[in-house]
Amino acid sequence: MADNQKKGNAFTNNPIVKAVGTQKIVVVLVLIILLAFFSAASSAFRQYSTILSIMDYTYYLAFLGIGVTFCLITGGVDLSIGTGLVCYGLIGGYLITHNNIPVIVGILVTLLVGVLMGTVNGLIVSLGGLPPFLATLCTMMIARGLGSLATSGLSVNWPPTAAENGWARMLFKIEVGGVKLPIGFIWVLLFAVIMSIVLNKTKPGRYIIAIGSNKEATRLSGVNVVKYQTLAYVFSGFFTGLAAIAYANTFQALAPGTGAGMELNAIGGAIIGGTSMSGGMGSIAGTILGVFIMSVLQTGLPNIGLQANYQQIIIGMVLILAVLVDVFKNKKLA
Amino acid sequence: MGEVILTMKGIDKSFPGVHALDHVDLEIRKGEVHALMGENGAGKSTLMKVLTGIYSKDEGTITYEGKEVTFSNPREAQAAGVVIVHQELNMMGHLTVAQNIFIGREIMSGGIIDDKKMNEEARKLFDKLNIDIDPTETMSRLTVGKQQMCEIAKAISHDAKVIIFDEPSAALTEAEIEELFKIIRDLREKQLGIVYISHRMDEIKVITDRVTVMRDGGYVGTLITKDCTKDDIINMMVGRVIYEDPKTESTVPKDAPVVLRVEHLNAGKMVKDVSFELHKGEILGFSGLMGAGRTETARALFGADPKESGDVYVNGEKVEIKTPQDAVRCGIGYLSEDRKRFGIVVDKTVAENSTMASLERFMKGIFINKKKEDQVSQEYVEALKTKTPGVDQLVVNLSGGNQQKVVIAKWLVRNCDILIFDEPTRGIDVGAKSEIYHLMNQLVAEGKSIIMISSEMTEILRMSDRIIVMCEGRKTGELGIEEATQERIMHAATLRN
Numbered sequence: 001m002a003d004n005q006k007k008g009n010a011f012t013n014n015p016i017v018k019a020v021g022t023q024k025i026v027v028v029l030v031l032i033i034l035l036a037f038f039s040a041a042s043s044a045f046r047q048y049s050t051i052l053s054i055m056d057y058t059y060y061l062a063f064l065g066i067g068v069t070f071c072l073i074t075g076g077v078d079l080s081i082g083t084g085l086v087c088y089g090l091i092g093g094y095l096i097t098h099n100n101i102p103v104i105v106g107i108l109v110t111l112l113v114g115v116l117m118g119t120v121n122g123l124i125v126s127l128g129g130l131p132p133f134l135a136t137l138c139t140m141m142i143a144r145g146l147g148s149l150a151t152s153g154l155s156v157n158w159p160p161t162a163a164e165n166g167w168a169r170m171l172f173k174i175e176v177g178g179v180k181l182p183i184g185f186i187w188v189l190l191f192a193v194i195m196s197i198v199l200n201k202t203k204p205g206r207y208i209i210a211i212g213s214n215k216e217a218t219r220l221s222g223v224n225v226v227k228y229q230t231l232a233y234v235f236s237g238f239f240t241g242l243a244a245i246a247y248a249n250t251f252q253a254l255a256p257g258t259g260a261g262m263e264l265n266a267i268g269g270a271i272i273g274g275t276s277m278s279g280g281m282g283s284i285a286g287t288i289l290g291v292f293i294m295s296v297l298q299t300g301l302p303n304i305g306l307q308a309n310y311q312q313i314i315i316g317m318v319l320i321l322a323v324l325v326d327v328f329k330n331k332k333l334a
Numbered sequence: 335m336g337e338v339i340l341t342m343k344g345i346d347k348s349f350p351g352v353h354a355l356d357h358v359d360l361e362i363r364k365g366e367v368h369a370l371m372g373e374n375g376a377g378k379s380t381l382m383k384v385l386t387g388i389y390s391k392d393e394g395t396i397t398y399e400g401k402e403v404t405f406s407n408p409r410e411a412q413a414a415g416v417v418i419v420h421q422e423l424n425m426m427g428h429l430t431v432a433q434n435i436f437i438g439r440e441i442m443s444g445g446i447i448d449d450k451k452m453n454e455e456a457r458k459l460f461d462k463l464n465i466d467i468d469p470t471e472t473m474s475r476l477t478v479g480k481q482q483m484c485e486i487a488k489a490i491s492h493d494a495k496v497i498i499f500d501e502p503s504a505a506l507t508e509a510e511i512e513e514l515f516k517i518i519r520d521l522r523e524k525q526l527g528i529v530y531i532s533h534r535m536d537e538i539k540v541i542t543d544r545v546t547v548m549r550d551g552g553y554v555g556t557l558i559t560k561d562c563t564k565d566d567i568i569n570m571m572v573g574r575v576i577y578e579d580p581k582t583e584s585t586v587p588k589d590a591p592v593v594l595r596v597e598h599l600n601a602g603k604m605v606k607d608v609s610f611e612l613h614k615g616e617i618l619g620f621s622g623l624m625g626a627g628r629t630e631t632a633r634a635l636f637g638a639d640p641k642e643s644g645d646v647y648v649n650g651e652k653v654e655i656k657t658p659q660d661a662v663r664c665g666i667g668y669l670s671e672d673r674k675r676f677g678i679v680v681d682k683t684v685a686e687n688s689t690m691a692s693l694e695r696f697m698k699g700i701f702i703n704k705k706k707e708d709q710v711s712q713e714y715v716e717a718l719k720t721k722t723p724g725v726d727q728l729v730v731n732l733s734g735g736n737q738q739k740v741v742i743a744k745w746l747v748r749n750c751d752i753l754i755f756d757e758p759t760r761g762i763d764v765g766a767k768s769e770i771y772h773l774m775n776q777l778v779a780e781g782k783s784i785i786m787i788s789s790e791m792t793e794i795l796r797m798s799d800r801i802i803v804m805c806e807g808r809k810t811g812e813l814g815i816e817e818a819t820q821e822r823i824m825h826a827a828t829l830r831n
Contacts, residue, residue: 197701201701201702201704202700202701202702203693203694203697203700203702206686206693206702207693209682210679210682210686210690213679213680213681213682214675214678214679214680216675216676217670217675217676217677217678217679217690218679218690219638219657219658220636220638220658220668220670220676220677221658221662221690221691221744222658222659222661222662222663222691222748223659223690223691224657224659280679280681280682281681
């Protein structure tokens with residue numbers, strides 16, 4: 001028992017590997033292999049526009065992933081982030097396009113609705129004691145209905161780049177000398193760094209990890225577990241709001257009734273990145289890497305001629321693999 | 335009493351580090367109720383587990399109906415007619431009474447379960463035992479007592495010849511116990527051999543014919559119940575030599591202030607009207623048998639479980655403790671009996687665990703000051719002599735004793751003045767034990783006050799300045815260390831009121 005830390009092989013004992021974590025290195029390798037494979041197999045993949053496309057997928061998935069990582073670390077999950085994204089984006093976008101409010105206010109409203117929904121999720125789970133899976137499955141449906149109601153069933157387009165108030169799109173993509181630059185990645189990096197610090201260096205982060213490891217021991221240490229468990233879902237709601245803004249400003253229309261399924265891509269990314277479904281363990285950097293794999297798959301698979309149905313099957317299998325790795329890891333720990 | 339039906343001879347069983355059974359003998363006759371007694375950890379349950387094939391024995395023989403047998407699992411034992419009625423009920427609450435009784439051996443007709451037939455069979459069984467239960471009732475809607483009756487009926491339906499009752503009366507009301515005894519007497523009439531494990535001295539006198547006493551994994555002796563007194567049995571149960579010197583007098587000055595006063599605490603079924611005082615610098619021992627309500631009292635006091643009523647005063651001031659947060663704010667720390675579940679976060683480091691209750695002190699702005707965290711944790715590692723390669727070591731890699739020290743460090747870092755040690759040395763080896771004892775003495779010398787819950791008599795007598803004895807949720811005794819003896823404690827611990 002005592003020496004299971006000392007064991008390992010030359011690879012896992014390497015100081016760099018130790019610092020970064022085995023799983024992240026494996027994920028990076030898989031990412032490189034995937035990119036190489038798609039580049040070799042498809043000439044369409046080898047174009048610059050592919051990078052833009054991968055990035056478009058990455059933005060919203062990364063934001064969703066960052067938020068849901070906190071829920072996963074508490075040992076819970078947030079399934080409402082997929083339909084939530086569409087719902088919040090619809091509400092903000094509708095106010096901008098139909099009620100002529102300034103874009104910045106629309107953005108704030110989108111975030112605010114996300115935070116509110118996250119708070120509701122958190123309180124149902126922490127105070128109400130509902131299993132997170134069930135609680136957020138319900139709010140997932142509520143969010144879907146709410147989004148349709150808010151726009152009376154209409155799709156919403158956030159202002160296009162060419163429009164007078166289309167500046168929000170330039171947060172993610174700008175054209176310099178005829179070349180489109182995916183600058184949205186700066187935001188992803190910025191928030192990833194901030195939340196990584198929150199997770200590892202601040203009190204909320206420490207307690208969220210502790211709750212996921214052993215909630216009862218944390219409670220008996222005099223920690224307000226209700227508060228910090230709720231906070232994880234508030235984070236998730238806020239980042240779903242950010243994801244909604246990213247999605248609405250990189251893709252064309254938000255359609256009511258959609259969004260289900262996005263949460264699985266984000267959760268899948270987090271798990272591929274080493275966050276444990278059983279809680280207590282996870283990292284933001286891992287989530288970003290994992291999300292990259294999801295968006296490379298989503299961009300690359302159509303390029304090698306696999307249509308949507310095959311994509312679903314392959315992504316599903318990748319997720320099974322990732323969860324199996326997680327289960328295996330936990331067994332080894334115990 | 336009829337002929338001998340079951341003999342266990344020279345049964346020996348060791349687990350890593352524990353000699354659980356040391357050449358134990360037991361003889362059961364047809365038509366007798368045979369009490370098996372002993373303190374917690376005396377080896378009663380282990381002996382019964384060896385008998386029913388849950389554990390394998392290292393040495394010794396079991397003779398059943400004239401033949402030497404070894405059951406390799408409870409199913410084999412059951413098939414042969416040796417069944418055990420467990421203290422915890424193994425019932426599926428959503429199924430009906432009959433479905434529970436016939437689980438695993440359903441009566442089928444044409445590939446379909448024949449519920450009607452099973453209900454009939456169950457009704458016949460109940461009639462035979464004079465039990466009044468509707469077989470079609472859903473199990474979870476019965477009282478605990480009735481559920482127990484079903485468990486007994488289920489055991490008997492296996493054509494049992496030897497039935498073992500493991501503390502059957504623990505959860506029953508007075509009336510239900512009467513009913514249980516009626517059934518047991520009935521079974522005795524029918525020439526079954528019955529083993530009755532209980533801590534309740536009064537019941538032993540009422541229902542049993544013979545008593546076998548065990549102590550520290552060994553066989554002490556067998557008595558005819560009607561020829562012996564309660565004190566005879568108690569003497570046999572506790573009559574061990576105490577190796578460690580028991581404390582002979584309290585080290586607490588007479589005028590030491592009261593730091594904690596609990597008045598009329600009530601919480602659930604296990605804490606009934608408990609009142610006590612804790613003085614500064616005192617180790618207050620809480621003794622009693624398993625299920626006496628000591629842990630429940632501590633948890634209610636600490637705010638870990640809700641309490642129904644009762645007042646708590648810390649340093650003379652009335653405080654409202656509704657959550658562990660409140661308790662910690664009042665300077666109370668709780669070291670759980672189950673470290674892995676309630677005490678530590680095993681997959682986190684020594685430093686993270688040490689500062690868990692007092693992270694506020696380690697903040698620099700909104701950030702955790704990792705350097706200070708490590709430094710303070712290191713100080714406590716040194717002060718408590720915790721054996722760990724470093725403060726960044728995961729707690730899971732430490733031994734039980736060192737994990738316990740990490741929990742102690744957690745509360746010391748928090749500066750708690752009142753510490754509740756619940757079974758502080760459970761699962762800790764002998765060497766580490768005396769270190770923990772030393773540490774506790776040092777803590778009270780520094781002016782901390784300790785409530786120590788312990789099921790080990792030697793530990794209670796060695797450490798406590800004063801002893802509170804509980805039985806079935808009530809305080810049944812309070813003894814100064816100078817007047818406390820094992821016999822007096824055991825007497826109070828088996829007192830029903």
